[in-house]
Amino acid sequence: MTWGEMVESRLLAEYRDRRVPVQRLRPAIVQLREEFGRYPLAHARPLLDVAGRELVRIVQERVELESPLQLVVVRNGQVVLADAAERFYSAAGYSDDVVARLTPDVRTPDVTMNPRTAFGRPSVRGVRTESLAEDFRAGTTRAELADLYDLSPSEVDAAIRFELIAGSERSA
Known part of the structure; x- marks a missing residue:
């Protein structure tokens, strides 16, 4: 999976999590690719x-995208x-203008994804x-991990919490 695909799938996850069928977003993405390039949702300019x-x-509007799937809306x-x-x-x-870093889960803001790291x-x-x-899980304590990797205990906790969350969501 390329970084552009990863970024776009992260945005689409916001819609999937709300039980919205993202396949209906496909016609809009196809047209946005014509306007902005291969990964339009990975660039800042469209948004x-x-x-x-x-x-x-x-x-x-052109593709008659349903309200729950819209990326932008008119307010005031x-x-x-x-x-x-x-x-x-x-x-x-x-x-x-390109997404360089993502926080995969807002509950663990210290955890990031970066194609260069x-x-x-x-x-x-x-x-x-x-x-x-x-x-x-192998028995290394939080304090030992923090010392070994030069992280704070709260950063170690965030990593472990993220993996617990990700693991529970994978098995659900």
Whole structure:
């Protein structure tokens, strides 16, 4: 999976989590690709700049995108991000108009994904959460992990919590 696909799937997860069939969003994404390039949802311009939001609104209307699937909405006469897109935006860090970092779960803000760190896998300051959780399960204490990886105990806790959350969601 490419980083662009990862970013777009993170945004689409905001809709899937609310039981909205994202396949219906496909026609809009196809048209947005024509306007913004291969991974339009991984770029800031369609969502953050006024002209980009207006274009997204026009595309949504053109493909008759249902309200629960819309990326932008009109509120008080202004085109703004829909709630799901706003949640995604708050979890994304942009560099040069492209998502450079993601927070995969808002409940663990210390955990991030970055294609240049830990091969894009969830990590805390470059240390993979999977490794920390595995070491913890093997009997290494939080304090030992914090010392070994030069992390704070709360960062170790965040990594372990993230893996617990991710594991429970995978098995559900």
